[in-house]
Amino acid sequence: MSSKSDPIISGVGQSAVGKFVDRAPLLLTIDAIKDALDNAGLTIADIDGVASWPGRLETALEMGPVGCDEVIDALGLKVTWYNGAIETAAQFGAIAEAVSAIRSGWARHIVVYRTVTQGSARKKPELFPSAKVQGVSGAMAHIIPYYALSAANWVAQYASRHFHEYGTTREQLGQIAINARRNGALNPKAIFREPITLDDYMSARMISSPLCLFDCDTLSDSSTVIIVSAAETGPDLKNVPIRIDAISQALPGRYTWDQPVEPACYPTGRRLWELTDYSVKDVDIGQLYDGFSFLTLQWIEALGFCPVGEGGRYLEGGHRISREGEFPINTNGGQIAAGRTHAFGYVREAVRQLRGQAEETQIDRDMKVAVTGAGGGPLSMAMLLVRD
């Protein structure tokens, strides 16, 4: 439950973000670390831990181009704890590991980073010579061979079922992208800065029905850093610490993108409220995974902002999730407009909003509680962040 001893986010930072940033992945990572250190008022010498999801990923280097050991070596860090691992509930797994390490006393200030070079890899795949794999294994062996080659295809089938069962429409789902692009227009770092209308959305090129071009996020080169620190260091920091009030995760059965198992965000959302003294009514702002817009709809339902099946009607007209609405979400444009920083961008934006430091994208209200959700299908973690 909520406690003054909860680990805090002391600083957030980010490198340049773009479809193609001409900078080595390790240097992007160091850019983001320097930015986060400055934000926290810490120096390299204060850092005694490093964490990342997924660490260095040899089979898909653009997804995980930098391992923890490379960061430790490059910065001459002397750490007492580090962890880079992919077998965890979602991208926030690295943040959860850091929280555990802080609680255990293994470190006091942990740099947690997510670096991606999926933008560059698309343009220049030769820069990322990933290890060849023999064939499709595991659960994916029963999905990929049917030319279901992208997560767009997997998520689209959850979406079309939701449309069928609950009467959800493209006009309703489109509000996620319209909101993202409207917010992205305010964000100088966003990749897409032009707003779109419902007409633009409805006439957009179909990618994998019912998901059109605007339902999909855009690949980026970027590094985003969250520094997780011990609560007692809070008074010495440059900026207001943001308390990590609760982190929840779940895997309700098989790790699957197609079997009849409840998507993991639903039990993760229910679990979040068991781990905190706050309730859904206390939430001021949300930063919810929009790798595909339909995942955001699922997170809205999963976290209890509306009943399961009502996500489409909740989004109707788009006001509720807008900057002026009761639950503003993805205020920097999310991944749809600001680029796939792969979940860590939501945490950075949540912290900046709670501190009143989001500059152009700032919501003009006194806000104390932010909720974030990361992942889709079997991948799922949620986090409640609080400014005390």
Add this chain to the structure above:
Amino acid sequence: MATRPRPIVDPLSRFYWEAGKEGGLKLLRCQDCGTWLHPPRPVCSHCLSEDVAPEAVAGTGTVYSLTVNHQAWMPGLDLPYVIARVALDGVDGVLLTTNIVGDDALGVAIGDPVRVTFEEQDGIWYPLFERA
């Protein structure tokens, strides 16, 4: 159409990928409690029995969900094409990701009845479905 990305065939899944050679579809099933185990695994997640064996199933079912893919994710794809999740008649708790094929494939809807057909590529018989 491009060659299908090839699954890794292991001793446990070989029966599944070769079942189409005889024209039928088989799934692994717990012989003690009857739970269907797909994708195949060597122990029953319901009763932990290791007595699991392939059983023939009806090659008919209904479309649970679907998507029409329009995006050229790799070279050589004939666009658009239908990816679907099919619920097999008489098989609880399992969905098969597959392609709906045939002249009228693009008109398929959730709830439509379908029947299995196989496409062989290099020793693997992929279970695909056409509208029944």
